[in-house]
Amino acid sequence: MHEDVSRTDDSDATWQNKGFEHAPGKCTREAWDVNEQAHNITEWSQHYDQYGHGAFYGRIDELHLPGMQVFKEYTSQALDQQCHVWPDSLWIGIPSEHQPCRINGYALEKGDIMCQPGGQDFALTTPDSFAIHSLVLRRDWLLEIVGESAIALLEGDPQHSMRLGMPQGTRQAVTFLMDCLIKRQETGFEVQVHQDILSLAVAAILEERTPLTDCYPSYQHRRQVVERVREHVNSTEPAPICIESLCRIAHVSQRTLRNSFTSILGISPMQFIRLNRLNQVRRRLCDSQSTSTVGQVASDWGFYHLGQFARDYRRLFGESPSSTLARYRRKAPAPEVHFSAR
16 A cells, blocks of 8 residues: 655656656655555666564655656665666665665665666665665766766676765765755756756766775675575475575575575574565465465465464564455455346
């Protein structure tokens, strides 16, 4: 269930065209489920799993100008995010200060910002009560504004530029500017004026950026271990899993398996399996077209002790599985009735 709180442009073309040629357009979207939150950013392909305990709330304030997308996202609970931004673009993410998060499993230090070229898969692990400012810049617009210096970020190794250092003053000025633009209430503001202001901000970011390329020696291997397990559990039928079977899947020892998950995701391997499956159950329960019962869905995902499952589900999502099912089944459209002529 999400609410499109406000929107200044009624043309669907504005929001479906990744070039945003018909901008400006502003909207605020709220969500009370991570799956809906993941679909609320225009032109992104995302998959969210909730890791933090309690009822979820998310909000996205989004602004489109020609050649760029500006938004601020707030999420109340810790998440594992699999992200993919639209092609031929560059994403710059500026998390709120003093909020630790990970990009592709690598922890940001205080003051770091994030950067990824469009058309690439990347992962974010974010804490409770997390806010992030984001800019997505279309390739041709970016090259026109900052020239060939943008090529390294657009075409280079995404791992090389995933973390950037930026002076504190530049960071504060850019996020202040983005907040001012997003919060503006007027629907008839001058597009070119705001485009020029943001152009200066983008130029400042790219001029002062410092790629942070240092990684601990085992980083790449540990990330591969996590991704190997993730791919396996998402592509096969649920079955009882133990540490030994995960070690066989990842071709590593128990110690390496534990260290990989702790350093990349901040949780243990078995916590990952449990959280992954609870989120899969919730997706099924939120499917208004499904006719499965809570017990059927739970057993399909390897939860055979229904009492313990219900307690774990409520602790993670802040409601009982039957409440989730009832709410989304009520949203299902009534079946069509066809009458035959006599």
